[in-house]
Each structure stands twice: as structure tokens, then as C-alpha cells.
Amino acid sequence: xxxxxxxxxxxxxxxxxxxxxxxxxxxxxxxxxxxxxxxxxxxxxxxxxxxxxxxxxxxxxxxxxxxxxxxxxxxxxxxxxxxxxxxxxxxxxxxxxxxxxxxxxxxxxxxxxxxxxxxxxxxxxxxxxxxxxxxxxxxxxxxxxxxxxxxxxxxxxxxxxxxxxxxxxxxxxxxxxxxxxxxxxxxxxxxxxxxxxxxxxxxxxxxxxxxxxxxxxxxxxxxxxxxxxxxxxxxxxxxxxx
Amino acid sequence: xxxxxxxxxxxxxxxxxxxxxxxxxxxxxxxxxxxxxxxxxxxxxxxxxxxxxxxxxxxxxxxxxxxxxxxxxxxxxxxxxxxxxxxxxxxxxxxxxxxxxxxxxxxxxxxxxxxxxxxxxxxxxxxxxxxxxxxxxxxxxxxxxxxxxxxxxxxxxxxxxxxxxxxxxxxxxxxxxxxxxxxxxxxxxxxxxxxxxxxxxxxxxxxxxxxxxxxxxxxxxxxxxxxxxxxxxxxxxxxxxx
Numbered sequence: 001x002x003x004x005x006x007x008x009x010x011x012x013x014x015x016x017x018x019x020x021x022x023x024x025x026x027x028x029x030x031x032x033x034x035x036x037x038x039x040x041x042x043x044x045x046x047x048x049x050x051x052x053x054x055x056x057x058x059x060x061x062x063x064x065x066x067x068x069x070x071x072x073x074x075x076x077x078x079x080x081x082x083x084x085x086x087x088x089x090x091x092x093x094x095x096x097x098x099x100x101x102x103x104x105x106x107x108x109x110x111x112x113x114x115x116x117x118x119x120x121x122x123x124x125x126x127x128x129x130x131x132x133x134x135x136x137x138x139x140x141x142x143x144x145x146x147x148x149x150x151x152x153x154x155x156x157x158x159x160x161x162x163x164x165x166x167x168x169x170x171x172x173x174x175x176x177x178x179x180x181x182x183x184x185x186x187x188x189x190x191x192x193x194x195x196x197x198x199x200x201x202x203x204x205x206x207x208x209x210x211x212x213x214x215x216x217x218x219x220x221x222x223x224x225x226x227x228x229x230x231x232x233x234x235x236x237x238x239x240x241x242x
Numbered sequence: 243x244x245x246x247x248x249x250x251x252x253x254x255x256x257x258x259x260x261x262x263x264x265x266x267x268x269x270x271x272x273x274x275x276x277x278x279x280x281x282x283x284x285x286x287x288x289x290x291x292x293x294x295x296x297x298x299x300x301x302x303x304x305x306x307x308x309x310x311x312x313x314x315x316x317x318x319x320x321x322x323x324x325x326x327x328x329x330x331x332x333x334x335x336x337x338x339x340x341x342x343x344x345x346x347x348x349x350x351x352x353x354x355x356x357x358x359x360x361x362x363x364x365x366x367x368x369x370x371x372x373x374x375x376x377x378x379x380x381x382x383x384x385x386x387x388x389x390x391x392x393x394x395x396x397x398x399x400x401x402x403x404x405x406x407x408x409x410x411x412x413x414x415x416x417x418x419x420x421x422x423x424x425x426x427x428x429x430x431x432x433x434x435x436x437x438x439x440x441x442x443x444x445x446x447x448x449x450x451x452x453x454x455x456x457x458x459x460x461x462x463x464x465x466x467x468x469x470x471x472x473x474x475x476x477x478x479x480x481x482x483x484x
Contacts, residue, residue, distance in 0.1 A: 018272030
């Protein structure tokens, strides 16, 4: 049975303006590989209602799971919950269990539970909450769309609560061989090896270090014995390059 | 006149598998802001022909400019040029000027100009070359799609050759005020300020530092005097929080 597939949707002008470098896609990509959910696409869109609605609907139709990051805080630019509810055509309203979690958190912290903070208890009808052990305001899963915060520490905590609920597949394993030669030298024998091991994927990632070209050859797959076999052949190829 | 818009398409299994953290989108996002091209979307797709073709066609129809990163090297997994040619329905073949640039480079470097390396001279019909001062193999512009390498130093050099050719708009300016209080405290007055300064965008980016909540409020726009005016009001708001 093929692995489930996934997409990540990052919502935020701060990435698109170049102000912030995204960390969440990189974290979740690694976690998904570990549990055998194949990440197929990432999109970053701005804090724009129509753009979020369109992306949520395109991605939830195309992939088994969709994970969103960002836009669920208390400020006017936090519009993800509204957009996800609109994408599903479902109402969004303050929900009692989410309100109670927030009320207890602000009570403990001595903070005012004001109208802006109450916005974070607005949950689309029928969603399942995703726990936020850090700042209380929950994420939620609506169908196959999982809505999480953008602050990296909170995003990571939500991912940790969410992933055990999802059905995984065969973990994506990989091994890397570094070759201190340009890609052009190994390209032809590598293509032949990739054709022979059709059940594995062979990636070649060139780099430049101290002015010299090198390549990391990454062999990925789900069967460790096959990866070992391919790596042995690859090492022999590299050794033959001298 | 509104600014031109743009999308970035990052092509590469290495990002989706969690192996590599993308650097190119962050670099180009900053450069585009500087010249007044509004980055509206980023997509990351895998080394898959159909996925690249679909993304290229969706993005080139939706935005003024599309920039791609990755998949133009000599190895079997470098399929971007083929996919972009297919997206436009145009033939792809070795082009004499690209071949000559590569031949001169390999001659200087004492490297073999083999069949794998010759693949990098395959350019879609009608494209304009993008210079690569680092490793010679050119990128290309086909219509509004600009195809560049994935290695960050080469990507950045190609961006530097390409951007002066493109029509920009009004640079996106921004100023940031750090408030060492949670977003919930300032959300309501901030929303009122954002409504009053409708020509600017107000982003609120929460963070957690040493266990305390804070927010960076970023005011973006194209008119420096308006941003100054908004920042003065914002500082007064922050001071009033005590």
C-alpha cells in the first residue's frame, strides 16, 4: 500500500517579505519522513483570505493530509481559522471547551481574558482541537486539514500532539555519500544505477566548498537492505573515479 | 500603478524530505521587496515532471514573474528544463551559445565536457540565457518564467544577473517595533490603527524569549512618511501599555 501523502501550507506575509526565514516546514518535513507520510508539496501564501481559501481547497483535494502553520493568534492579521472554515463552508464560533482552556490559562497567568484573546476560541464546527501545551490557544483538525500556530516552539508542540493520531506508512530512510567531485563526473553511471534500483530514489545535490565542487548523493527508500545494496554499488562507483 | 507580482517555485526532493533547509526563497524574497516586486506565493514541489509542469502553468498564469530554483544540473534527477519546456509546449535542444559557454568553462578547468554536462546546454526554444558566473551552466528566462540553479551561491549570482532586466515597482519598506508583551494586550488598539492606516499593512509576530511573550509589530508600505506616522502612533500605544 502506498504511503499517505501530505502538503504543508505556511501562511504569513513575514516569510514572503523576506523578514523571516521559515523553520516550520523544515521541522515537519523531517517528522513526516520519520512516520512514513510522504510530503509532496509546500505552499507559502500571504495573509489574504481568498489566497488561503484557494490553497486549502486545492491541497485538501490533492493530498491525504494538509498541515497549516500561522495566523491563529489574537491580532487582526490572524485570519486562518476564518479562511479554513470558509474553505469547508462551515460556521466558525467560540467553542466552550476552547474557551475554558484559555480562561484557565489566563487565570493562572494573571492576564486579562479580553475580546482579542477570545478570538482564539473560535473553532470551525465539527473540528477536533489540537493541544497547545505552551500558550493554551488550541489548533484544530477539520477533516484532513490540521491548523497550527506559526511560532516555531508552539508549532512543534502541536505537531507532537497531532502526529500520533495520524496513520503513517513506511518511514522514508536515506543514506548519503559525499563525493568530492562535480556532479558531471558521476552523472552517467549514477543514472544507470538509478534505473537499475527503480524502487529507490537517487538525488544528487551539488555543493561548492572552498572553491571546489562536490556532490552529496542521497539514496532514499523504505527497504534498508535495498538501500545498503545501492550504497555498496555507489561506493564502488565513487572509488573507481579515483 | 500596482507593483508587479511574483511567485517562487522551489524544485527539490531534498527540501520535502527534510534533508535540506531552503535558503533561496528567503534570499530572493528580500531582493524582490527591495525592487518593488510583490512576492505573493512560494511553492515547493518534488522532482516530478507532472508536478513541475502543473505548478509552472498555474503560477505563470497568476503572477507577473515566476522564479524557479533547482533541477538544472547534469544528473538524471535534473528535469526542470524539460518540464518548463513541456509547460510551454516548446521544444528543448542543445543551443550553440550555451554549449560554447560550457565548452570554454570545461576547457579552462581541464574537465571533460561529457554527455551529462552537455545536458546543461539544452535550452527551450526562444528562451533568453541567464548568466552563471560561478559554474558557467546558464539559467534561462522563457516568457515570465526564470529558471535558476538550486545551489545557493549560484542561485544568488543568477538572481543578481537577472533582476536588473525586470521591471520593478515601489520598494516595500518596513519598520518594526518590539513590544515585550503578548499579542493579546495590543491586539485591539492595533486593529484600530491598522484600519485607520489602510494603505499600510500591519503584521504582528509573536515570540517567546526566556519564557516570556513578546510581539514584533511590523508596519509595511511604500510611503516612508506614512510609515513614520504609523510608527509614532504605535510607539505611543506601546508606551501607554506601561
